[in-house]
Amino acid sequence: MAPIQYIVEGGHRLSGSIEPSGNKNSALPIIAAALLTEHPVTLENVPRIRDTETLVELIRSVGAAAEWTARNTLHIHAKSISAADLDPELCVRIRASILLAGPLLARCGEVMLPPPGGDVIGRRRLDTHVLALEQLGAKVTATDRLEFRAAKLAGADVFLDEPSVTATENALVAAVAADGITYLRNAASEPHVQDLANFLVALGAKIEGIGTNTMIIHGPATLGGATYRIQPDHIEVGSLIGLAAVTRSPLRITRAGVEHLRSIRMGFERLGIVCRVEGDDLIVPSNQTLKIQDDFGGHVPKLEDQPWPAFPADLMSIAIVTATQCEGVILMFEKMFESRMFFVDKLIAMGARIVLCDPHRAIIAGPSRLHGATMTSPDIRAGMAMLLAAVCAEGTSTINNADQIERGYERIEERLNALGAKIKRVPERKG
Ligand SMILES: CC(=O)N[C@H]1[C@@H](OP(=O)(O)OP(=O)(O)OC[C@H]2O[C@@H](n3ccc(=O)[nH]c3=O)[C@H](O)[C@@H]2O)O[C@H](CO)[C@@H](O)[C@@H]1O
Numbered sequence: 001m002a003p004i005q006y007i008v009e010g011g012h013r014l015s016g017s018i019e020p021s022g023n024k025n026s027a028l029p030i031i032a033a034a035l036l037t038e039h040p041v042t043l044e045n046v047p048r049i050r051d052t053e054t055l056v057e058l059i060r061s062v063g064a065a066a067e068w069t070a071r072n073t074l075h076i077h078a079k080s081i082s083a084a085d086l087d088p089e090l091c092v093r094i095r096a097s098i099l100l101a102g103p104l105l106a107r108c109g110e111v112m113l114p115p116p117g118g119d120v121i122g123r124r125r126l127d128t129h130v131l132a133l134e135q136l137g138a139k140v141t142a143t144d145r146l147e148f149r150a151a152k153l154a155g156a157d158v159f160l161d162e163p164s165v166t167a168t169e170n171a172l173v174a175a176v177a178a179d180g181i182t183y184l185r186n187a188a189s190e191p192h193v194q195d196l197a198n199f200l201v202a203l204g205a206k207i208e209g210i211g212t213n214t215m216i217i218h219g220p221a222t223l224g225g226a227t228y229r230i231q232p233d234h235i236e237v238g239s240l241i242g243l244a245a246v247t248r249s250p251l252r253i254t255r256a257g258v259e260h261l262r263s264i265r266m267g268f269e270r271l272g273i274v275c276r277v278e279g280d281d282l283i284v285p286s287n288q289t290l291k292i293q294d295d296f297g298g299h300v301p302k303l304e305d306q307p308w309p310a311f312p313a314d315l316m317s318i319a320i321v322t323a324t325q326c327e328g329v330i331l332m333f334e335k336m337f338e339s340r341m342f343f344v345d346k347l348i349a350m351g352a353r354i355v356l357c358d359p360h361r362a363i364i365a366g367p368s369r370l371h372g373a374t375m376t377s378p379d380i381r382a383g384m385a386m387l388l389a390a391v392c393a394e395g396t397s398t399i400n401n402a403d404q405i406e407r408g409y410e411r412i413e414e415r416l417n418a419l420g421a422k423i424k425r426v427p428e429r430k431g
């Protein structure tokens with residue numbers, strides 16, 4: 001299949017309402033965790049994106065029945081499964097293939113996992129997954145693939161060496177099946193980790209401390225089936241806040257999941273973008289000051305990412321492009337990934353005033369008028385950030401490898417065009 005290209009005519013104001021898709025990073029561990037029960041599971045609000053489609057292929061390959069019964073509704077029945085060797089080609093397409101480790105280990109006693117893929121945004125360690133599953137009783141062998149074996153999983157007092165999102169998810173799923181109580185300490189608590197935990201509770205698991213950095217899991221649980229609705233994607237909401245701001249457009253983001261937006265709203269407020277809550281909708285008015293808020297004493301402010309509940313790493317690229325349209329100077333500090341900021345060279349070529357200090361820090365001085373350019377999306381979020389830049393730039397831009405954007409955002413060109421954007425989605429042409 002030819003890669004996808006977006007051709008974007010910039011400079012148009014947007015307006016209207018848009019509902020975020022279900023959270024990609026919830027849907028992935030929840031689809032994987034559906035393998036834990038022999039009973040049918042119905043998942044609603046599943047984003048129909050490349051990553052979920054690939055994971056569905058992977059769970060079918062181990063024997064689960066999985067049918068899309070509506071555009072965003074997925075029915076899964078893992079009545080009997082076997083942890084056959086997983087297809088390396090499918091595993092390398094997504095980071096989330098690593099999420100099969102916990103459920104397959106728990107259900108089948110072993111799993112042979114080829115290396116996972118995912119965004120190339122810096123080294124992505126798997127050590128925390130191994131550490132956590134070993135403490136729950138797994139024997140792990142690493143060759144050109146990871147092999148996990150456990151005749152029996154046993155509850156333990158597990159302290160993660162860092163609050164890794166997917167390692168927490170693997171350990172949580174394994175702990176639900178383990179014999180006895182597990183304490184999962186220094187756990188990640190992102191909205192998607194909470195969503196997975198709530199899904200497991202809906203299946204019959206007993207989990208205390210959801211949303212905190214210590215979860216207590218009472219295993220083994222007798223699991224049934226469930227119908228479960230995936231929560232809205234807070235990263236997509238943040239991307240839409242940035243989009244509204246850079247195009248100076250009024251947007252209503254409906255069913256936005258406002259309880260998870262505090263650190264995100266605080267981050268954008270530092271850039272002079274203030275949103276309003278109405279019920280579960282988030283309103284981004286068009287009359288923003290777009291004035292970066294200095295620290296006390298007029299000092300240069302900083303926006304940094306950290307594990308939840310702080311400002312999320314997956315919104316750093318969006319925050320950077322948004323800051324190019326704001327008045328003032330700010331330091332952006334990406335603490336978690338070491339290759340995520342390199343895409344700023346494209347923003348610089350478009351006219352942005354950015355100094356990349358080192359792989360983790362960039363200083364942005366705004367506002368600058370951006371002009372259209374040709375660029376290639378290196379990862380989901382930088383790709384979305386480039387789309388924001390293209391939509392607010394003067395002239396036409398081309399974004400190659402837009403497939404990367406579509407790994408994470410469902411029908412984004414169609415949905416943004418409905419708000420007034422001018423994005424054409426075509427097969428990529430060489431030269
Ligand atoms: C499928 C999925 O859910 N992917 C998400 C998941 O990836 P993933 O689970 O792979 O990311 P991890 O949480 O393991 O860690 C991400 C990176 O941050 C570093 N790190 C992590 C914790 C910490 O306290 N300090 C630190 O430096 C890690 O070493 C690693 O390099 O979480 C990331 C961090 O939110 C997101 O970018 C990804 O979108």
Ligand SMILES: C=C(OP(=O)(O)O)C(=O)O
Pocket residue numbers: 024025094095096117118119121314380381408
């Ligand atoms: C980094 C991301 O995804 P993944 O972990 O699937 O590569 C992301 O969602 O921004």
